Amino acid sequence: MGLIRPVGRGGAMVPVEPDAAMKQLFESQAERLRGQAAEVALTHDRAQEIATRYRPAAMRETVGVEVDFVGDGALRAERLRSLHLSSRESMWSMHPGPLPPAEVLARSLELDAELVARGLDVRAVYGRAVAAAPSARKYLEHLAALGVEVRLADRVPFDLLLFDGTTAVMPSRPERPLDPMLVLHGSELMGTYIAMYLDVWARSAPFSGRSGGEEGGAALLSEREGDVLRLLAEGLTDEQIGKRLGISARTVRRIATTVMEQLGAASRFQAGVLAAGLGLVG
Structure with a gap:
């Protein structure tokens, strides 16, 4: 604290008057604080310069979209099963036809029944031509009997499944259903697919469960x-x-x-x- 100071070369120390020692102490501390303040100000100015230069890149909007390609048949079935089981609010689907094999339809009925039992909003739109075949009508009757809202539309653009309005599943090439299945996640894209589905839904009619012409x-x-x-x-x-x-x-x-x-x-x-x-x- 500067209350003593050395004298001569022998290491002797003499006391310093306290007021003088305190004054010297405060002046040295003030000098150090001024140096630190100058360093902080310089760092702040440099940080501002960096932020100004790079802020446009840092603030650039990013789109969180994930796209998975699922080609293997067993993996496709398991992925669809997982999406059904993890859904919490809704599962909407549309299918132009033709219908898949009977074993695929049987699995689909089981999954849809589980969704309806959990109280989800389950909807399905099929091309009107699908209902012309007796076997297909039987399937649609079973689907409607589960509590699924089934409708028929004159034109359905492609196969589409929407889970909770956050995940979309569709063929990578609609004209080739055996090509890899696309699984898309990301709210930025879902608005478009939901709007498309609702447009088809609005232009469809409830499935009657009875033969045509009634x-x-x-x-x-x-x-x-x-x-x-x-x-x-x-x-x-x-x-x-x-x-x-x-x-x-x-x-x-x-x-x-x-x-x-x-x-x-x-x-x-x-x-x-x-x-x-x-x-x-x-």
Whole structure:
């Protein structure tokens, strides 16, 4: 602290008057602080220069998109199964046709049934020509019976599956279905595919589950929709209907809303009256 200082060459020390020692101490500390402040200011100026020069690159917007190519058949099946099991909100699909082999359809029905049981929003649009074949209609009837919303469109552009609105699956080349399957992740791309799907959905019509050429209300309801409407007419709640049919209450509400739209009813009661008048329920 400068309270003593050496004298001569023999190492002797003499005391320093305290006020003088403190003054000298504070002046030396102030000098060091001024040097540190100058160093900090210089570093700040250099940092600002670097930030100004490189900020455009650092702030450039990046797009988080992942694209996977899955070519092996077994890997494709396992990847689709994984996506089905990991979905939490919805699974929308559209298929121009033709339908895949029976064993593939059987696996697909199992996965769709699991999704519906968990209360997910499951939709499927098929090309109208697909429903012309009796075997295909049988499959679509099974699909609708699970609680999947099935529709037919005059034109479906290509196969597409949307999981939770965050993952899209499609063929890498629509004209060659055996080519690698594309799996895309990334919200930046999903808006386009969702809009495309909703456009096809809006231009499609509910699958009736009956042979072509029928008209009127009876052709509008699938067997599952008829079951829901009949149980609603009996006064059961959504939860009770769900337990009776083995589906979730959310699916019951969705089916009821769809039936109301198809019959042009403003309420469930009115839907029941209209359905009874059309002979759709007992």
